[in-house]
Amino acid sequence: MCIRDSDCSLWIEDFCPYLASESDWKRRKFMKDWSKKRYWIVGASEGLGLALAQKMSEAGASLILTARNEARLKEIASSLPNEAEVLPLDITDLNAVRKSAKLLKNVDGFVFCAGEYWPMPAQHWDVEKLKSMIDVNLIGALHTLDVILPIFMENYTGHLVFTGSLAVYRGLPGALGYGSSKAAISNLSETLRFDLKDTAIKVQLINPGFVKTRLTDKNEFRMPQIMSPEAAAGKMFSNMNRNNFSSSFPAPFSWLFRVSQLLPDSIYFKLF
Numbered sequence: 001m002c003i004r005d006s007d008c009s010l011w012i013e014d015f016c017p018y019l020a021s022e023s024d025w026k027r028r029k030f031m032k033d034w035s036k037k038r039y040w041i042v043g044a045s046e047g048l049g050l051a052l053a054q055k056m057s058e059a060g061a062s063l064i065l066t067a068r069n070e071a072r073l074k075e076i077a078s079s080l081p082n083e084a085e086v087l088p089l090d091i092t093d094l095n096a097v098r099k100s101a102k103l104l105k106n107v108d109g110f111v112f113c114a115g116e117y118w119p120m121p122a123q124h125w126d127v128e129k130l131k132s133m134i135d136v137n138l139i140g141a142l143h144t145l146d147v148i149l150p151i152f153m154e155n156y157t158g159h160l161v162f163t164g165s166l167a168v169y170r171g172l173p174g175a176l177g178y179g180s181s182k183a184a185i186s187n188l189s190e191t192l193r194f195d196l197k198d199t200a201i202k203v204q205l206i207n208p209g210f211v212k213t214r215l216t217d218k219n220e221f222r223m224p225q226i227m228s229p230e231a232a233a234g235k236m237f238s239n240m241n242r243n244n245f246s247s248s249f250p251a252p253f254s255w256l257f258r259v260s261q262l263l264p265d266s267i268y269f270k271l272f
Helices: 005-015 017-030 047-058 070-079 094-099 127-155 178-195 229-240 253-260
Strands: 038-042 062-066 084-086 109-112 157-163 200-208 246-249
Touching: 038 047, 038 127, 047 062, 047 229, 062 070, 070 084, 094 127, 109 127, 127 157, 127 178, 157 178, 157 229, 178 200, 200 229, 229 246, 246 253
Parallel strands: 038 062, 038 109, 062 084, 109 157, 157 200, 200 246
Antiparallel strands: none
C-alpha cells in the first residue's frame, strides 16, 4: 500500500520499469515552467545540492549558488547550461548572510541542501562535532530563512524547500546530532507550512535516504538502497514540481521509517 501519491510514483520508478512510460507521463503532467524562475540553492558545491543545481539549470531555471568555496562555485556556475550566479557564504555567520539580502530580492524559490554529518553513538560523544552539525544543518537554515522569508512574505509568494532525512521519523542508533538537527528541520518545515497556508508561499520537506556523498562515505555500515546524487536529485526535483508538502524516498526503504512511528517503544527499541 502506498502512503502518498508521490510515494506511489517513486515506487513505480524504482520497481516497475515496465510502467516507466506512465511515470514519465505523470512527471511531464506535473512539470512546471522553470524558464522564468530564479532559485537560491544553499549547499550547491557538491553532492545532492550540486546534482539538483544541474537538474534545475537543465530545466531552464536561473540559479544563485551558495557554499563556502567560491572557486568551486564559479567552476560549477560556468559549467551549467543556464544562468547562474555565485554567492559564497558561511551560513553559520548570521551577519554575513544578512549582508547578502540585497542580492536575493528577485528570488522565486529557496532550496536548503547544506549538511554536515559524523556518525556518532553516545559512547563516542564529541560536543564540537555535535555543535558543528547543529550549526550547519539547523542554525544555517534559520540564518538563511532570516533573509529569504521576509522577501517572500513581502511578495506574498515563494517556494521554500528543505532537505530532511529518513532520520526525522524516530531516533536511530549512532545518529547523535545529525538526527536531532534533521528532526528539527522537519518540525520547522511543518510549522512554516501551517503558518503560511493562507499565502502563496509553498513549503516542502524532502526526506531522502542514503545518498552517495563524502558524508555517507564516513559510514562503516551497510546502507540499503543507497542512491547516487543524480538519482536523488531527480526524485527531489520531481517532487518540487508537485504541490505535496513532504516526500520520502526511496521506496520501500522509506516506508519502514514511516511505519516505525506507529510501533510501541517496547518494540521499536528492540529492532536495532
